[in-house]
Amino acid sequence: RLALPLTKLMRKGENFVWNEEREKSFKELKKCLVSAPVLTLPSGSGGFQIYSNASKKGVGCILMQHGKVIAYASRQLKPYDVNYPTYDLELAAVVFALEIWRHYLYEAQKEDSEIWTIVDNLNKQVEFHLDEDNVLWQGTRLVVPNDA
Numbered sequence: 397r398l399a400l401p402l403t404k405l406m407r408k409g410e411n412f413v414w415n416e417e418r419e420k421s422f423k424e425l426k427k428c429l430v431s432a433p434v435l436t437l438p439s440g441s442g443g444f445q446i447y448s449n450a451s452k453k454g455v456g457c458i459l460m461q462h463g464k465v466i467a468y469a470s471r472q473l474k475p476y477d478v479n480y481p482t483y484d485l486e487l488a489a490v491v492f493a494l495e496i497w498r499h500y501l502y503e504a505q506k507e508d509s510e511i512w513t514i515v516d517n518l519n520k521q522v523e524f525h526l527d528e529d530n531v532l533w534q535g536t537r538l539v540v541p542n543d544a
Contacts, residue, residue, distance in 0.1 A: 436464040446493045450485035457493035
């Protein structure tokens, strides 16, 4: 919500008008970024933890190691994403985190083969998509949940 007035400036067809609301948003955002909790650099030992969440407004995630925050990330949903069910949005948050932090995760020890299969596929830029019947595909492969 804090960056929304600034984010609206980037929308297609939006005229660039700097007003009091946007100035206030800019100053508050700058203040939050400067006074944010200190981020730590990742160490070469130990695994990473990713915490993610999704809502009808956006997705967000936190990358942690040894109980300390390494990085934060979030993005607004696209207009067509808001119609997806909650479990799809939660999955989108996980995929978003894996995509943006794969450079951290790829070099870490490969202990969990399932998660590394996902990271390797993301590294190859395999995309998930829904067809007109709301069937989930990974590239040309049908995605079937384990509990189906």
